[in-house]
Amino acid sequence: MLAEPVKRELTRIVSPENISFEREDLLCYSYDATGRRYVPECVLFPRSAEEVSLILKMASAEGIAVVPRGAGTGFTGGSLPVRGGIVLSTERMTQIEIDADNMVGVCGAGVVTWDFAQKAESMGLFYPPDPTSLRVSTIGGNIAECAGGPRGLKYGVTKDYVLSVEMVLPTGEVIKTAPGKTLKGVVGYNLTGLVTGSEGTLAVVTKAYLKLLPLPEARTLVVATFDTLERAGQTVIHIVRDAGVVPSALEIIDGVCLKAVDEYAKTGLGGAGSAIIVEVDGNRDAVKKDAERVERVCQRMGAQWVDVAEDQKRMKELWSLRRDISPALKRVGSLKLNEDVVVPRTNIVELIRGLEDISKKRNITIASFGHAGDGNIHVNIMADRNNPQEVERAESAVKDLFELTLGLGGTISGEHGVGITKSDYIGMELSRDTIELMKRIKRAFDPNNILNPGKVFTEEVQGV
Numbered sequence: 001m002l003a004e005p006v007k008r009e010l011t012r013i014v015s016p017e018n019i020s021f022e023r024e025d026l027l028c029y030s031y032d033a034t035g036r037r038y039v040p041e042c043v044l045f046p047r048s049a050e051e052v053s054l055i056l057k058m059a060s061a062e063g064i065a066v067v068p069r070g071a072g073t074g075f076t077g078g079s080l081p082v083r084g085g086i087v088l089s090t091e092r093m094t095q096i097e098i099d100a101d102n103m104v105g106v107c108g109a110g111v112v113t114w115d116f117a118q119k120a121e122s123m124g125l126f127y128p129p130d131p132t133s134l135r136v137s138t139i140g141g142n143i144a145e146c147a148g149g150p151r152g153l154k155y156g157v158t159k160d161y162v163l164s165v166e167m168v169l170p171t172g173e174v175i176k177t178a179p180g181k182t183l184k185g186v187v188g189y190n191l192t193g194l195v196t197g198s199e200g201t202l203a204v205v206t207k208a209y210l211k212l213l214p215l216p217e218a219r220t221l222v223v224a225t226f227d228t229l230e231r232a233g234q235t236v237i238h239i240v241r242d243a244g245v246v247p248s249a250l251e252i253i254d255g256v257c258l259k260a261v262d263e264y265a266k267t268g269l270g271g272a273g274s275a276i277i278v279e280v281d282g283n284r285d286a287v288k289k290d291a292e293r294v295e296r297v298c299q300r301m302g303a304q305w306v307d308v309a310e311d312q313k314r315m316k317e318l319w320s321l322r323r324d325i326s327p328a329l330k331r332v333g334s335l336k337l338n339e340d341v342v343v344p345r346t347n348i349v350e351l352i353r354g355l356e357d358i359s360k361k362r363n364i365t366i367a368s369f370g371h372a373g374d375g376n377i378h379v380n381i382m383a384d385r386n387n388p389q390e391v392e393r394a395e396s397a398v399k400d401l402f403e404l405t406l407g408l409g410g411t412i413s414g415e416h417g418v419g420i421t422k423s424d425y426i427g428m429e430l431s432r433d434t435i436e437l438m439k440r441i442k443r444a445f446d447p448n449n450i451l452n453p454g455k456v457f458t459e460e461v462q463g464v
């Protein structure tokens, strides 16, 4: 329980309208996309790095857990206050500034990804990282998780756009990791890179300097269905290798997802074994040629149905095939263990075969889709939450999946991070020495272990 003097001091730091101890408010900050719930003792809405600094200094002195939170869309429990304490919401840090000449955007950590991308677009600029949650997720949350999306194959992920951050250490120091508007800079260690993907355990990001690109002139979407998932996987490899096209998005969807989306949104594609969605962008003439090449590869690989869309309305309709998967899968099973493994692209077909084997061995439904272009597949292991045997089989299937992925030279998470849901498994991928080095870094940043404790590592990270 927070002591009364602590409550008074926190209220003084942020002012009464930016703090709540009310149960109805606390419940709104107690969950994320895992569906798990931990209620904090207080939620704070600081507006500046200076306020965050005072909060963290106090929390460090008093040993109070502080959990940074963007929009709470994380899939691994990163924003959950598992040890109680304070949730520090960034939702009032929403300033955006675009320096069009330098092609750099500067924004507060709580800016919604979509709002930032739209603001850049209104000035003819392009912010490529596009997690499917982008209409809700925040830039701070994207940096903390190093979020990626369909455009990852051609444009990379969040880390490829973060030039610098302003961040507050758990002990209260405000740090700027690099000048911000230079595209290069190698003075000292790469702290920007270290904090990107650190899951809110090393520092609270308060402001980010983000690289922008010129907005592509044109886009075209090619969607194709196939009889099997394996054939779709082979087509993905041929599009990149033989057609020489690097699509701006290359997504794969299995038959379970297509059926679920058809039942949810009546797409008429429920009978197909798999589909791929390929987006190409760039200069108008090049886009036309690339789309033709992709279409030819799909036909050659035996596609059952191909559609090529150039107008916005049709592209949006076709993208809904992918966007509607998450809500549609809710009807397939009340428990969805959502993993985001990555393998080298050439091992996708092996991964698909292995998933079929796991599904049979554990007698469990597996629904897969994802960013096949960069080898990142979202594997959803479905179960009935009220059936303990099925839940147990689903959990065993997760371990099978990680063994399969690592055996294929992959990683157990490409986007969602470790949080609390994968902390039991990091030892399968990282050596003991690697984990110990990471813990030493955590101790150097957070000697009192107050910032997002209980995340990433299973064992306690002791202070220095």
Ligand SMILES: Cc1cc2nc3c(=O)[nH]c(=O)nc-3n(C[C@H](O)[C@H](O)[C@H](O)COP(=O)(O)OP(=O)(O)OC[C@H]3O[C@@H](n4cnc5c(N)ncnc54)[C@H](O)[C@@H]3O)c2cc1C
Residues within 6 Å of the ligand: 032, 033, 067, 068, 069, 070, 071, 072, 073, 074, 075, 077, 078, 079, 090, 109, 110, 130, 131, 132, 133, 136, 137, 138, 139, 140, 141, 142, 143, 144, 145, 146, 147, 148, 149, 150, 199, 200, 201, 203, 204, 205, 206, 326, 415, 416, 452
């Ligand atoms: C439907 C759906 C689709 C999704 N699709 C994708 C996808 O395509 N690609 C992808 O990568 N992810 C995806 N996600 C996962 C999630 O949206 C991303 O991880 C996103 O980056 C989280 O942003 P957030 O603002 O919601 O962060 P939160 O969930 O609030 O927090 C996530 C983590 O970041 C930390 N954090 C938040 N803000 C800060 C800050 N300012 N400083 C330090 N730490 C901070 C938190 O402590 C926590 O550990 C999806 C989620 C959903 C629900």
